[in-house]
Amino acid sequence: MERIPVLNVENLSVSFSQYAGVLRKKQIEAIKDLNVTLYPGEIVAVAGASGSGKSLLAHAILGILPYNASMGGRISYCGNSLTSAQAQELRGKEIVLVPQSVSYLDPLMKVGPQIRKNAKDKPSREKTLEIFNRYGLAAETENLYPFELSGGMARRVLISTAVLEKPKLVIADEPTPGLDAAAAKRVMEHFREIADEGAAVLLITHDLELAIETADRIAIFYAGTTLEEVQASDFAEGLKLHHPYTRALWQAMPRNGMQVPKGI
């Protein structure tokens, strides 16, 4: 039997029209010919420099690109093509986003109702407490407004919001800044559990160590496209890295002496 990917992104391109001068518009291609596939049970990390198009990929999948963006290529979800309307319909249910910025929390809504999407039933409340417990948040966090949270707490609330229900596809855009190593590890373990239950996780991160420890495969982004994709274990050992940029990333990791080659 052929395995059907949870997510298949083929030849994705995203470009922006911007004014160059007063009357002339020009197109800037932020993502071009990008491919990535996620099978059930897999965690795929996307690593790459700032501005390489990682968040745009997440937003393209979720159908929430900025108004001045146009998109080409194909995105399919569980074997069917995914339109932005469908993505928005599934968002928060089957497809969840852990956004990069904590500013995605609703500032006017207390944490508890926000996590439960206003559900008031007992099982939802119990689930909230369970997830708080898992992420080391006190039960009283329920009654706080986002402005009353520390950065690390807000980050944990964002993650809790995304994974409270059983999603099929988790897109986590830099989920760990502000978390200490133990908390980050707990989040990664949770992602692994979610994947073990059959979901797919797209983990966007700057942190290559974290990607190696957590992911099955690592896709390296550069200037809006995938330079190469390697098994996490091959990356850890510096094996099968073809592209000079990928090799440079590997060498720059603390475990490999942090040598940054000239010209990178």
Ligand SMILES: Nc1ncnc2c1ncn2[C@@H]1O[C@H](COP(=O)(O)OP(=O)(O)OP(=O)(O)O)[C@@H](O)[C@H]1O
């Ligand atoms: N609304 C927009 N209009 C024009 N260009 C944009 C817009 N949004 C993003 N871009 C450009 O697209 C490119 C990719 O941005 P993106 O946010 O995906 O990067 P990223 O890899 O997530 O970076 P970071 O690691 O800093 O989060 C950047 O060069 C950015 O300037």
Ligand code: NI
């Ligand atoms: Ni980003």
